[in-house]
Amino acid sequence: MKSMASTSDKILDIAQSLIVAGGYNGFSYADIADAIGIRKASIHHHFPAKAELVAVLVDRYTKQAAAGLQSLREQAASPADQLxxxxxxxxxxxxxxxxxxxxxxxxxxxxxxxxxxxxxxxxTHFRNLAAWLTSVLRAGVEQGLFRLDKRPDEQAQMLMASVHGAMLSARALGDPGLFMAIVAPEIARLRDT
Amino acid sequence: MKSMASTSDKILDIAQSLIVAGGYNGFSYADIADAIGIRKASIHHHFPAKAELVAVLVDRYTKQAAAGLQSLREQAASPADQLxxxxxxxxxxxxxxxxxxxxxxxxxxxxxxxxxxxxxxxxTHFRNLAAWLTSVLRAGVEQGLFRLDKRPDEQAQMLMASVHGAMLSARALGDPGLFMAIVAPEIARLRDT
DNA sequence: CGGGACCTTCCTACTAGTAGGTAGACAACA
DNA sequence: TGTTGTCTACCTACTAGTAGGAAGGTCCCG
Known part of the structure; x- marks a missing residue:
C-alpha cells in the first residue's frame, strides 16, 4: 500500500509539475485545487500566498537535490560514476x-x-549544484580520472550550462534523445583515458 | 532624426522585452498599453489575439536572426570569426x-x-540556429580551422546548448560575466591550433 | 474641384472569466 | 477546549477579448 502523502505535500507535488510545465505564472491555485480535488481556499490554509508556496517548494527541492547528490557521492565508487x-x-x-x-x-x-x-x-540551488559538480570534478582529477582544460569550478559551470541547455534543446525540438546526445560527449571529454 | 517606428512595431518591441523578462504568461495587453501610452483595445486592433501577437513576434525574431547570421557569414572572414x-x-x-x-x-x-x-x-528558430552553427563548423573543418570530436551537427547542438545554458546561469547567478566564462572555453576547444 | 465610400487607427465602455486572497462556519480530533 | 483542515461564499483586481464609434486619411467618381 502506498504511503499517504499529506495534503501540503500533494499541493507541492502538483505545483512542481505545473511549474516544470509552465513556470511561475503558468499555474494558479485553481489548477492545483482541481488536480487534487479540494477547494482553492484549502490551499491558502496551507500556503497563504503563492510566493510562499513556491519558496517552500524550492526549499524542498533544494533539500531533496542536496540529499540525492550526497547519496550519489556515497554509493558511487568513482567520481566518473557519480557524474x-x-x-x-x-x-x-x-x-x-x-x-x-x-x-x-x-x-x-x-x-x-x-x-x-x-x-x-x-x-542557492544553482550555487549548490555548481559546488557539487566542482567537488566531483576535483576528486576525479585527484584520482587521475579526469583531465580538465580549466579549473574545476570553471569546468563545473560549463557542465551545468550544458545540462540545462540540453534540457532546453530537448524540449524545444521535442526530441528527448537530444539530451544525452549533447551531455554524453561533454562528460566523455572530461575523461583522461 | 530617428526613424519613426510604427505602432505595431512598438507593440512587438515592448512585448519582446516583456517576454524576455517573464515569458508568455509574464505580460498582458495592459502592460504593453501602459508602456507605449495607448489603450488595450488598440493593441487588439493590430493583434486580435495574444497567441497571434507572439506568433508574429517570433516570426519577426526568426527573420531578424536569420538575416543577422547571414550577414555574419558574409562580413566575417573565417568561420572562427563568424562564431x-x-x-x-x-x-x-x-x-x-x-x-x-x-x-x-x-x-x-x-x-x-x-x-x-x-x-x-x-x-523553427532552434532548427535554423542549429543549421547555421552546423554549416559554420563544417566550413571551419574544411578550412582546417576546427578539429571536432563529433559530427558538425552534433557539435552544433552541443554548442547551442552551451550558449543557452550559459545565458541561464548568468541570469540565475546574477553574473553577466559568467556567460563568456562558459562559452569562450567552449569555442576555444573547437580550434585546431 | 467636390463629395461620398472606404480604410486605418485609436478611443471609451463593456463583457465573461480568472487571478490571488479573505471571512466565517463546520466538523474531526487531541 | 482549542487546534487543524476543510468548506461555502465572497472580494477586488486583472485577464483576454468585443462592441461601437470618432477622427482622419485615401481613392475614385462625377
Missing amino acids: QLYIDYWRSCIENASQPFCVCAMLASEMQMLPDEVALRVR | QLYIDYWRSCIENASQPFCVCAMLASEMQMLPDEVALRVR
Whole structure:
C-alpha cells in the first residue's frame, strides 16, 4: 500500500509539475485545487500566498537535490560514476517525461520577475549544484580520472550550462534523445583515458 | 532624426522585452498599453489575439536572426570569426542588459503550454540556429580551422546548448560575466591550433 | 474641384472569466 | 477546549477579448 502523502505535500507535488510545465505564472491555485480535488481556499490554509508556496517548494527541492547528490557521492565508487549517475537521473526524467525539466532551471529563466524570496532560493540551488559538480570534478582529477582544460569550478559551470541547455534543446525540438546526445560527449571529454 | 517606428512595431518591441523578462504568461495587453501610452483595445486592433501577437513576434525574431547570421557569414572572414561575432553579440546583449536572453530560449522553456502556432515557430528558430552553427563548423573543418570530436551537427547542438545554458546561469547567478566564462572555453576547444 | 465610400487607427465602455486572497462556519480530533 | 483542515461564499483586481464609434486619411467618381 502506498504511503499517504499529506495534503501540503500533494499541493507541492502538483505545483512542481505545473511549474516544470509552465513556470511561475503558468499555474494558479485553481489548477492545483482541481488536480487534487479540494477547494482553492484549502490551499491558502496551507500556503497563504503563492510566493510562499513556491519558496517552500524550492526549499524542498533544494533539500531533496542536496540529499540525492550526497547519496550519489556515497554509493558511487568513482567520481566518473557519480557524474554518470547524475546525468542518468535526468535522462530517465526526460525520457519518461515525468519531470522533464529542472524546476529551478525553469524558474531561473523567469528570475527577473520572481518574488525575491523565490529568486534567492533558486540562486542557492544553482550555487549548490555548481559546488557539487566542482567537488566531483576535483576528486576525479585527484584520482587521475579526469583531465580538465580549466579549473574545476570553471569546468563545473560549463557542465551545468550544458545540462540545462540540453534540457532546453530537448524540449524545444521535442526530441528527448537530444539530451544525452549533447551531455554524453561533454562528460566523455572530461575523461583522461 | 530617428526613424519613426510604427505602432505595431512598438507593440512587438515592448512585448519582446516583456517576454524576455517573464515569458508568455509574464505580460498582458495592459502592460504593453501602459508602456507605449495607448489603450488595450488598440493593441487588439493590430493583434486580435495574444497567441497571434507572439506568433508574429517570433516570426519577426526568426527573420531578424536569420538575416543577422547571414550577414555574419558574409562580413566575417573565417568561420572562427563568424562564431566569435555570434557569441560577442550575446555577450554585449547580456552585459548591457538590453535583451539579456534569447526570446526563443525563453519561450522554449514554456513549450509545453504554448499555443501551437507559437510552439511551431519557436522550434523553427532552434532548427535554423542549429543549421547555421552546423554549416559554420563544417566550413571551419574544411578550412582546417576546427578539429571536432563529433559530427558538425552534433557539435552544433552541443554548442547551442552551451550558449543557452550559459545565458541561464548568468541570469540565475546574477553574473553577466559568467556567460563568456562558459562559452569562450567552449569555442576555444573547437580550434585546431 | 467636390463629395461620398472606404480604410486605418485609436478611443471609451463593456463583457465573461480568472487571478490571488479573505471571512466565517463546520466538523474531526487531541 | 482549542487546534487543524476543510468548506461555502465572497472580494477586488486583472485577464483576454468585443462592441461601437470618432477622427482622419485615401481613392475614385462625377
